[in-house]
Amino acid sequence: MGTTASQLGKDMLSEYQELTFLTKQEILLAHKRFTELLTKDEKDLPNTRVPMDRILTLPELKSNPFRKRICDVFSTSEYKDGGLTFEDFLDLLSAFSDSATLEIKSHYAFRIFDFDDDGTLDCGDLEKLVNCLTGETDDTRLTPEEMRQLINNILEESDIDKDGTVNLSEFQHVISRSPDFVSSFKIVL
């Protein structure tokens, strides 16, 4: 722990604490876990970007159906390859932490569900979302008929302005009333 602390620097640590919902211990743990993902020569470089496939080896993300989306959303990489720097990683953990606000959680949830990055959840996004939730195997998949019905129902409920898509404010409106969103939208290291 001591070595990681010195690597991170006191100023940075306090700034990170200021800017995220994480505690000191969590940041240090995150740093430790993140440096474990780095290869030897990468460790010496500051601000290294860990490619997505290596991030996805983390057990916390491994079985998450939205893992690729999560990486994409939090990545600041220019190549859109989903690689994360340590700061991106902290952003991720902060949004998924216990104490993050509903607002920030729902914001990121929206972006995660917005598969084509167009700013609204349209039928395609919802279909992909359902497929993610029901898993890859065929026996758990919904039939096209069921899918259509389900998406129609969802749009009926949450698409308040009836434009055929769910936008961020509609999404947040729906999410803010949900009893278990905050408790389930969490990732802990």
Next chain:
Amino acid sequence: MTRDSLITSENDVDIGLEFEGLEDEVDTFQEEHERERHRGKRRDGERAKKKKRGNGERRKRASNAGQEEEKLQARREKKGRRKRSSSDQQAEGREGDEAEQPTTKSSKAAKTRKNVKNEKTRKVEKEEKEDEADDEERNAKRKKKHGSNNKEENVEDGNKHTVKEKAGEVKKKKHKKVVETSSEKETSEEEDSEEEDSEEKEVRPETLTPEELETLKEAVDERKKLIQGLRGKPWAMKKKLVTLRESQEFVEKYEGALGKGKGRKLYAYKVMMTKKWMKFKRDFENFKTACIPWEMKIKEIESHFGSSVASYFIFLRWMYGINMILFCLTFGLVMVPEALMGRPYGTIPRKTVPRAEAPSAMDFAVLWDFGGYAQYSVLFYGYYNNQRAIGWLKFRMPLSYFLVGVGTVAYSYMVVIRTMARNANESGVGDDNSFNFSWKMFTSWDYLIGNPETADNKFASITTIFKEAILEEQESRKDDNIHLTRFLRVLANFLVLCCLAGSGYLIYFVVRRSQKFALDGLENHTWWERNEVNMVMSLLGMFCPMLFDVISALENYHPRVALQWQLGRIFALFLGNLYTFIIALMDEINLKREEEKIVKFNITTWEASLYNISASENSTAPPVTIQPADVPRGPCWETMVGQEFVRLMISDTMTTYITLLIGDFLRAVLVRFLNYCWCWDLEAGFPSYSEFDVSGNVLGLIFNQGMIWMGAFYAPCLPALNLLRLHVSMYLQCWAVMCCNVPQERVFKASGSNNFYMAMLLVILFLSTLPAIYTIVTIPPSFDCGPFSGKKHMFDVIQETLESDFPAWISKVFSSASNPGLVLPFILLMVLAIYYLQSTSKSYKEANVDLKKKLQTQNEENKKKNKLAALKAQMDLEEARKATSPSAEHQKNNNASPDQEDEEEDRGRGQRMYHSQNGRSPPPPRHDGYLPATRAPVPRNYHHGNQGSAGYLPGFPRESEARMHRVSSLQRH
């Protein structure tokens, strides 16, 4: 144009060109841009003020970048206006470079600029150029300043022609508009800039007027607020870092300038203290989280098994906390004082092992049953002396014993009810079912799940949930044979009732039999016969739920309903067992009291004979000293009850642990290793690994706690033992879960069941305090053991204390207060108060629902309105485009990446037109042919920085702001 304005324009051109080079790096929002334009126009109008304001703005921006040091320098030099301004501009350009590099960029801004460029090439007019440059410069200047999102601020975005033409009229109008529409923040910032600018003139902060100080303070506070709220902004870390640093610098810079003389010192001190306090708070927060026990363990489990399994462990930890308090109470106020200050062991009969038991008192078997030395120790009620005050502290032991007993119960009630209320508050938000499907869709994944198997189970369960929901929605489900199902259900319930009755009878029978054994003397019987009661109870608790599970297969309920039935039945079973146990104990208590009467009689004759002997021998001789061990004594039913509960607790614990080891660990080991040489797949097939049974475990924990509450009065050691048990089971179960359990097949949400368990705990608490209170109130305490011996009732100790330790009037008050004439009205008053509170809460709830409805309809209306408006805007846009520039079309065709820019332009104009027509002109005739084509890009485009129609919702100002940030961070790639 006067000379002044021309000069600035020229300068602006330079800057503008500079910025064009940095296109990608400029970060701005549309409204800021626009606001800047307003301001620019106002500047034209109010020439006298112009310089000042411009300075202020620059100044402000500079401070943003943390470079006003340079600026001040430049200002102090007092050179010619032109030179100075140009140097300022250069500084700004530089700053722009530096400041914008790290900040997030919005492509929207870049695109606007591109558009602007387009126009430029289209119409090579100098004026136009100047204007654009002007625009851009201010644009850059004001960036990052405003987060607020006013509708009208988008007015006339990038529309230079109109502005130029209507210059005179528009100037006024705009001014008015700004005043009208600007939010508070805006005004404050305006003041702010003016204020700063005046500060610049006078340079030293000491000479500031109070109002200026006030505004500066406001600015500083705003920055502080920004720093506070920064973590709640969905920006990338880099941007947050930069903003944080800037704001901190700003705050540091100006904090010192605030306040004058004494006030200033005080202010500086206050600031320092707040800083220290913040740091302390943060450290304390860190410390607090580090102090939460088993946090890491629980998080690990949480990440493997999801939140429902973790909720059991959180519940366990919560229980541990409560028991810790109970333990502290009993240990600190009862056991320790008696052990330290009370009479030592062996001084009086009740503190000595009787002669008959002495030889075996140290045997392990006896101690294990809490007999022998364990029975005659502080662990049990009987050991305590009825001396009113003990030790040099004059500690009122019996009173303390009584109050601790009452306090334990009161504290438990308080904690449980408080937790329930808090849970109800938390879950109170989600009481409406209007978003049934959406919730299932958006919130059903538990992101904590980190185990592939759990994930698979979750997938399956989500699929079933979806399918069920669809089915329910269609309401096409038909019961194929309703009579058969009904019959089966009735049958199942009948069987369960039989089970319950059977188990109740068995326990009663066993307890009676054990009394017979006890009368015969325990040592004549086998281990089984001695521990029959506890073993039977534990075994029933273990096997009956399995039986119920089998029976419930008959009923063919929905799994969730089935689980509830199952829980209800187990609850009934446990409760029945516990109560039969208590009833049997009551019988035993009555038997003991009979025995006690006989013993009491015997003792008087014994004492009399003793007295007679001593009197006859020698009347002057010292009284015969009798060993306390030889004194005959009563059966002391309180200790017996305590012992029973302790034994029950121990055997319950043992069964739990043994089941854990055999049922989970051994099974897992067997399945794991025999699988290599077995004819079918053990892991996937019949035995497989065991699941972690959350509800069963929670129930077990609750009933265990019920036993503690019941028995704690008669055995002060119970909380301590329970603490030990919980501690061990925390580690043992954590280990067992991680190493040999598979996740549940049916994963239930934790949040829904939280209060359900709490309610159960409350019921158990009530039911377990009932018999304890009954015995305390009605049965007279034993005559020769315990702190209340010699009194008629245990609660007489209160009266005694009142009479002897307090002045007379208090006891008088109490006795008059306890007469029925006063008590009954008081109770009536309480009932009325409860009724009143309940009815008010009901009316509040109704009002809440009404408000919710209102809000919803309003939102919907707003959305509709906005949609209409957006539609109109589209038409106008078409119109405008057609009307204004046929050359634009031409231009676009030549463009390298026409799509985006076209859209961009569309958007900008669309918004502008929409707003302008909103205010003034009637909508132009619509061009139907263009409608679909232009309609399409609107929602699609918002991602590039434009807001979709919903972005203008007055009800959702923050969302749209958030979206803006989000856009910029997206575009940073």
